[in-house]
Amino acid sequence: MLSEVEDKKDDSDTATRRQRARSIAIGLGLFFMVALFYAATIVHMGANVAKRAM
């Protein structure tokens, strides 16, 4: 009985840990994608984008 409760607790801990890892992976993925879009936009604008006449 006790070991069953402990097993359930272990399962729950594992699920929580995996959930946290998935959340971190999604967060990193989104951050990386945003960074890529920024970088690609700057590349498309060209090197002289900051030097244009005001």
Place this chain on the structure above:
Amino acid sequence: MKRLSNTRWTRGTTVANVDASLDYDIGAEPSQASVGDYFALLKPRVMSLVVFTAFVGMIAAPGTLHPVLAFIALLSIAVGAGASGALNMWYDADIDKEMARTAARPIPRGNVTEQEALAFGTFLSAISCVMLGLLVNWVAGGLLAFTIAFYIFVYTMWLKRRTPYNIVIGGAAGAFPPMIGWAAVTGTVSLESIVMFLIIFMWTPPHTWALALYRRRDYERVRVPMLPVASGEAETRRQIMLYSLALVPIAILPAFIGMVGVTYGVVSVVLGGGFLWHARRVQTTTEGREADNVARSMFKFSILYLFVLFATLLGEHVVARIIG
């Protein structure tokens, strides 16, 4: 949402045992999938070959692409290939659990549900095509979308379980990556990229049939009509030889159309000889465990063949660019 309908309040009922009797109905079970399970859904080994051939397509293409855009193109192609793998695992989950080769995949193991794989694959397919189209060009983005759709709808859903020539037509999906890489740089599809497509297209059937020969019982069990199951081993060995004979001259073509130099031509001839030697051994060794070993040996050699062929193509272009 908690349902209290089954709880009867009687004398002696306490909050603690009511709580234990509550039926928690909160919808789906929490996912048991780890990040590694999701990564396995992407078929990383297949993905690495796809990325490599796409990279060769990019380097072989005339013109240049900004390194950031080149990285995005390769990433998009990798993600698109991975998405195809996830969608393939979603659709084939029923047969994957019956086959020794695929039983350890995340869905048969119960770590990822079919719905999770479907959602993951669909999301990645969409994001990879849009990213490649928006940030690089829409010819490459469109080709990637077509490749994913071809692999899922034409190969996986339509042909795989219906015809022994599933891999001949469906294998085209695996041949597109160098063409996508080329299109990422040039924005076009040209003869050179079609030749690279043809090499992988002709390579796929003997490569896959060699595997199917020594995994025949797996395919029989799940009633997938791979050529050894549908037409017998003798016919498969004959077809492997025929496709190998067709592959070798096509693989030499890049040297003849001025795409690469003599080095590639020599390497291609030597490798082609090796490929034909393996095909001949497969054709003549038909009995017992030795037949399986010979087929396995050809399968492994075929991977090496494609890798070395494209690596030589890559090397020649890199050297040509360095020299100027």
